[in-house]
Amino acid sequence: MNSIEQMISNFEEQSKYPAKAVAKVMKETGKKAVGCFPYYTPEEIVYAAGMLPIGLWGGQTEIKSADKYLQSFCCSIMRANVEMGMKGTYDLLSAVIIPTYCDTLKCICENWKTAVPNIYLIPMVYPQNIRIEAGVTYMMAEFKRVQAELEKVSGRAITEKDLLDSIEVYETYRKTMQEFVSIVNQYPNTLNARTRHFIIKAAYFSDKKSYTAKVAELIAELKKLPAEKFDGLKVVITGILAEPAALLDSFVENNIAFAADDLAQESRQFRTCIGSGKTAVEKLARRMSDQSCSLLYDDKKTRGQLLIDLVKENNADGVVVSMMKFCDPEEFDYPIFKKELEAAKIPMLYLEIEQQMDAAEQIRTRIQSFAEMMDKH
Amino acid sequence: MFLGIDIGSSSSKAVILDENLNLLGKAVINTGTGTLGPEKAIEIALSKAGLSREAIKYSIVTGYGRITYAKADKQITEISCHAKGVAFMEPNARTVIDIGGQDVKVIRLDDGGRVENFVMNDKCAAGTGRFLEVMARILDCDIEMLASLDAESTKEIIISNTCTVFAESEVISQLSSGAKRENVAKGAHHAVAKRVAGLAHRIGIRPEVVMTGGVALNKGVVSALSQEIGQPISVVKNPQIVGALGAALFAAEMFKK
Structure with missing residues (x-):
């Protein structure tokens, strides 16, 4: 195994076994860990408090206990999160932050108190109108409240300098990740759909500073190599996330690379840089205000154009919609951007996914059919 | 001779075409993937065509069971095969x-x-x-x-x-x-x-x-x-065999390449 393969394999290991990875990094750093529910919890404040923000994005678990709180028509990530909370998988966390973007998340905030009483809950409410000044002011107040809660958990005050230092760590992380996703196009065989995902996902189970350094090292090693030849299809993938691994393997088998993504679990986390502002909290609020995602109110409906631009910039052949089953915000966006992509004559593959799909046969047929269809064009 | 096999969830279909794409044999068996259905369908299609397996120059498998069937030269999805079969029979x-x-x-x-x-x-x-x-x-x-x-x-x-x-x-x-x-x-x-x-x-x-x-x-x-x-x-005539027909048509095309 050469050094690039070894680095990728380490990232994959971290992503596949988060509990083990988190326990290890907690031991190495001596830090407490705080669970951050999707989608945009202010990780910077957790980090500034000297704790590790850990992304809680569901996982491969059998849903048994969570049925007590969440019906089968709730999103599979949230069902898995509640299940793992109840099962004790998250017991190493000192607290969880749960934002209330969608109806399911709002319910989980209440459920958590009785379902997982041993893990301290910090609820968070983002404003509906994130773009207007009143929204920014509200967000700043909410961030300060969360900051005070986190101070209680960590047992220490968070200074302005702590916050600014943390923002710097995160800004370096975001810029590094932006560079990482942009070089995928040059190395689509090494950074295939599967490896690309695992590398990005490992960030949720690491100390951001050391993770960023490792990704920067990987980028530097890759850049020493000539660009790879690739005769497959290049697509832009959009949605909440693209999992499980069997789904990604189907793309690899059919020689389809992700030229760019618009996934909440991936690029939507790091594509927006820090905002301007007099204080650290204002900078954080203004960044959220610039953010675009199906879960954030967007009166301009910019997603279609964003996807069209990503296709053009990356010379992609089409768009893959990874639709999280029962995700209302994503489903509301779909008819709007579908029309725009069709008008732009961009081929599209629609896949409805659940995170714990045991039988991926149908998905496999759809992906292969898409590849065959594009091959003839 | 070219063979197309369509292994569905509840039935298995086989079609044999000659070099000029004439239909020599076809079969539909009402058991699908994971059964002996595919083999039976192939045997019947071969015997109707009066051929042995050795006469088959290229074969393509399609359908739900295509991934696990190892004896064909290539697998193609049923989407592509149905389209191929229909376009051949009904060009409009x-x-x-x-x-x-x-x-x-x-x-x-x-x-x-x-x-x-x-x-x-x-x-x-x-x-x-x-x-x-x-x-x-x-x-x-x-x-x-x-x-x-x-x-x-x-x-x-x-x-x-x-x-x-x-x-x-x-x-x-x-x-x-x-x-x-x-x-x-x-x-x-x-x-x-x-x-x-x-x-x-x-x-x-x-x-x-x-x-x-x-x-x-x-x-x-x-x-x-x-x-x-x-x-x-x-x-179309014989609607059940369209997928297998499409597969056989692809087999003929790919053999010529």
Whole structure:
């Protein structure tokens, strides 16, 4: 195994076994860990408090206990999160932050108190109108409240300098990740759909500073190599996330690379840089205000154009919609951007996914059919 | 000689073509993936063609069982194969509706007969052959008899549940309150048709519309579907073997390459 393969394999290991990875990094750093529910919890404040923000994005678990709180028509990530909370998988966390973007998340905030009483809950409410000044002011107040809660958990005050230092760590992380996703196009065989995902996902189970350094090292090693030849299809993938691994393997088998993504679990986390502002909290609020995602109110409906631009910039052949089953915000966006992509004559593959799909046969047929269809064009 | 094998969830189909794409043998066996069905279908098709396995120069497998079947030269999806088969038999077809044992596909073809777009049902039996099998069982008839029952109907009993399991209890309660079997059969066909029409409207329906798959043999479904989409639907000859035919056509093409 050469050094690039070894680095990728380490990232994959971290992503596949988060509990083990988190326990290890907690031991190495001596830090407490705080669970951050999707989608945009202010990780910077957790980090500034000297704790590790850990992304809680569901996982491969059998849903048994969570049925007590969440019906089968709730999103599979949230069902898995509640299940793992109840099962004790998250017991190493000192607290969880749960934002209330969608109806399911709002319910989980209440459920958590009785379902997982041993893990301290910090609820968070983002404003509906994130773009207007009143929204920014509200967000700043909410961030300060969360900051005070986190101070209680960590047992220490968070200074302005702590916050600014943390923002710097995160800004370096975001810029590094932006560079990482942009070089995928040059190395689509090494950074295939599967490896690309695992590398990005490992960030949720690491100390951001050391993770960023490792990704920067990987980028530097890759850049020493000539660009790879690739005769497959290049697509832009959009949605909440693209999992499980069997789904990604189907793309690899059919020689389809992700030229760019618009996934909440991936690029939507790091594509927006820090905002301007007099204080650290204002900078954080203004960044959220610039953010675009199906879960954030967007009166301009910019997603279609964003996807069209990503296709053009990356010379992609089409768009893959990874639709999280029962995700209302994503489903509301779909008819709007579908029309725009069709008008732009961009081929599209629609896949409805659940995170714990045991039988991926149908998905496999759809992906292969898409590849065959594009091959003839 | 070229062989196309279509291994579905409930049946296996085989087609043998000669160099000039003439149909030499075909077979449909009512057991699908994971059974001896595929081998039987191939044997029967070969014996009808008067050939032995050695005569096959290239073979392609398609259908739900295509990944696990190791004896073919290549595997291609049923979407591509149905499109290929239909374009060969009905060059003017622009929309293909294939209803099989456990899935439904609507495929739109471009003017050259190539796949332009497609849509498949979710992992759910609603709108598939499986739904009709369940209905036939409750109505105590063979699945082949559903269409003739429908032909005798005087009105449609609306089946409002999309879910096959719920629809089953709904139909049982309809029958126990005196609904006629014939009218229930018509209701079952319309339930399938509504579900499939919804799927078809997602990608847009362009004439001519052609139906393939085992369910196309049921005239009740074809007529209900035609009403639901508001367009005439033609059914190709031997609708069950279209996927296998497409596979055999691909085999011939790929061998020549």
